[in-house]
Amino acid sequence: MSNYPEKISLSLYIIERLKQLDCKQIFGVPGDFNLEFLDYIEDDDTLQWVGNANELNAAYAADGYARIKRSLSCIVTTYGVGELSALNGIAGAMSERVPVLHIVGVPSEALQQKHALLHHTLGDGIFSHFSKMSAPISSAMANLHTSAVGTDGLPYEVDRVLAAALTQCRPAYMTFPTNLHHVKVPSKNLSTPLPHPHSAPLTPAALLEEHVTDSQAEIELKLVVDEIQRLFEASHDPVVLVDACAERFGVENEVSKLVATTGVKFFTTPMAKGVLDESHEMFGGVYVGANSLPAVKELVEKSDLVIAVGALKSDFNSGSFSWAVDVRHTIELHSTHTQVGYAHYPAVTFRALLPALNARLGESIGKHGPKGEFGTTRKQENLKLAEEQQAQAAEGPVKEVATENAQKFGKEAITQAYLWPRMGKWYRENDIIVSETGTSNFGIIDVPVPKNTSVVSQVLWGSIGYSVGAALGCALAAKEQGDRRVILFVGDGSLQLTLQEIGTMIRHGLNPYIFVLNNDGYEIERCIHGPTRKYNDIQPYNHQLLLQVLSKPDGSQPTKSYKVQTQAELDALLTDETFNKRETIQLIELIMPRDDVPRALLTQAQLTANANAGV
Structure with a gap:
């Protein structure tokens, strides 16, 4: 009624x-x-x-x-x-x-x-x-x-x-x-209720192209489940690769069940960072093709079965299309179809497939027993691999870049190699991290985030300035959900495009942390081309006055701004009790060296330059 x-x-x-x-x-x-x-x-x-x-x-x-x-x-x-x-x-x-x-x-x-x-x-x-x-x-x-x-x-x-x-x-x-x-x-x-995006009936590609009955779709679903079970039982080193559309269509819980059921290692892409629990013992890292950490790249590419859920293979999400995974050993689950090797199943969507697959693989693993190929032994092997991967990450490219930067910019400089691991220690469960197109998007890749962290970025569209407006929307949503912390990372260049929306944050009494990475211009563009060109320079702003300018002139809207120039100053701020209370909006200007970029951006810049040159 x-x-x-x-x-x-x-x-x-x-x-x-x-x-x-x-x-x-x-x-x-x-x-x-x-x-x-x-x-x-x-x-x-x-x-x-x-x-x-x-x-x-x-x-x-x-x-x-x-x-x-x-x-x-x-x-x-x-x-x-x-x-x-x-x-x-x-x-x-x-x-x-x-x-x-x-x-x-x-x-x-x-x-x-x-x-x-x-x-x-x-x-x-x-x-x-x-x-x-x-x-x-x-x-x-x-x-x-x-x-x-x-x-x-x-x-x-x-x-x-x-x-x-x-x-x-x-x-x-x-x-x-x-x-x-x-x-x-x-x-x-x-x-009559409208569908929710995480439970809405998906339209298989087959229904868009030709008439397929429900019974035909059920037959195709069973066929796909049978084939995946066969491939899984024959594999020795399977992995799950989670991408953006798994989150967009709300199937990440089913993917988590798949990982828990099978005990296999899972990886994400940049667009899916934080979608599954990165503190989970089976988390292997972020796979970006040739732009991955070496240990991550090796684990994914040596796998004899990759189950990719919601793949979105854009350039920055795939290391400029450098995914080196054999199609014959790949299963792709999508919102409109399923691909098993070279076989295309247009009537099977991941919303229908994942629950059926979890049930079937659960039965299969039960038959093999807890110490079988799919049980405790596999889990122990994956835990060992996780430890090796973490050790390699600490001793590998990240540490090398940190050492080089310390020599180049001084030991106390807030370099990219120092910043992101340090911020990783400050993150909490349930945080919302908004990263800007540019150095921030690449800086967050290699550092795991805590459980239930939402990472908001624009890896595919890549419009600079996006993060400031997006942070406003995130903060309003966070307030409805129990006032989760909102942490914005934005470069000094990108900030200039959309900084007015900070005034809207103040107007609505929102208290995000706004970290402004001041490296004197468009560093990502300099990294790709024209490191000394004037078109990559910007007008320097006095960031310490921004919050004052964007709030009421009568002083009734309190704000706090900080200018941080050394690692010691940042450490002190991140451990400061008042700072962590979030009683007001806070802008933290990080003075960072020019010509310093995250490891992942350095690699991606070369891949992009090669692609632009047609190499």
Whole structure:
């Protein structure tokens, strides 16, 4: 029985759907075509209008919020000038598989039909230009018009767009004409829940291409499980490789069960860092092809069976496509299909396969006994390998770089080789770590993070400045979840693109740690090309004044800023009791040497330079 009147306003219908999806923060910038819709948002006690400094930052924030909430987020912009400003951030969400609903307030249906020469247009009376620009970066679109679907059809259009975003884990786009903000629509659909992105039925590739019955899909599923069991029982050194889409589609718990059931070693990629417990005894490290630590690279590439879940083989996520894993010994589980060696199974998704596989392998291992090939012996072997890998990491490339940097920059300099292992000791369980495109993204790779840590980055899209807006969204989500610590790492160059959103953090009383890596410019670009070129230089900012500038002039919003120049100063700060209480927002400016980069970035820069040169 519905608690809603038979008919409600379309604005209220949209809001109720967002609330059902636990979307409590609405990001965006007001504009004359969305103002009356914003009234509904502000008047709802369970929603908060965030109010961003600009639409790009709002899109980044919505992205970060959706990642931590593990569900859909929402951004509201205005026609033309507002929506176009958000597109870079929306494109990033499309690229990285993040469900963000983009609602665009547009002129009334009557004005559009008259081809009126309005502000925020190209002056040609055509109102479809900008929605067409959003088409390639949207899982679904709806230009809400009564002339197309009638008043009663509007809720179905809203639900269609939302369902696409949720099932595909990608953005969706919806225009909302001003004359429809108050129009009454049937409320009956609200009694039918929308799917959650972690339990939504996935559409196998086969269903997109041809008609496949449920019974045929079941037959194919059994065939795949049989084949994987055969390969697993014949293998001597299997591993599990976890990638981004395992988290995006919420199958990481099933992957954890797979690891626990089989006792095999597991690895992640940069895009999946922190998805599984990195303090787990079976965690082997981060695999990035040729950009991996040598011990990690060896363990993965010598395996005779790699079970890859949710693989997303982008350049920075794969060491410029240098995964050296034999296809014949690889099983790939995806949201739309399964690949076993060269065999393609378009009717089997990982959401259906993983539970069946766990059950089957559990039975198989039970038959072999606790000391069989799949039991205690294998676990002991993997523990020994883990110890060897950790020892090699300590004595290998990381230590070598640290030694070289100490000689080059001085023993007390805050070098990349010193910073990331030191920060790793400061992390706590349940932290949210937001790392910027650039040195930060590569610095965090080699250092394990504690249990239940969320690592938010943009490895595939790679838009500099993303992390600041994303940290706002993460912090708002963290506040809803019990005030988890939010730790932002951003370079001095990237910060300049989106620093206004720190003011929004202050406005909402959020207390993230903002570590500004001040290495005097765009170090990642210098590493790839042009180390002495002026285009990689930036205007130096006085970072110690930023929080003061972005907070109220009356001093009613306390902030703290620190300038840290030596390892001893950083050690003292990280162990300071007041600093760790998080009573206010804190900016920590780390003065770091120019021309110093993390190990992983140095390797990736060479791989990228070779790729750019066509090598």
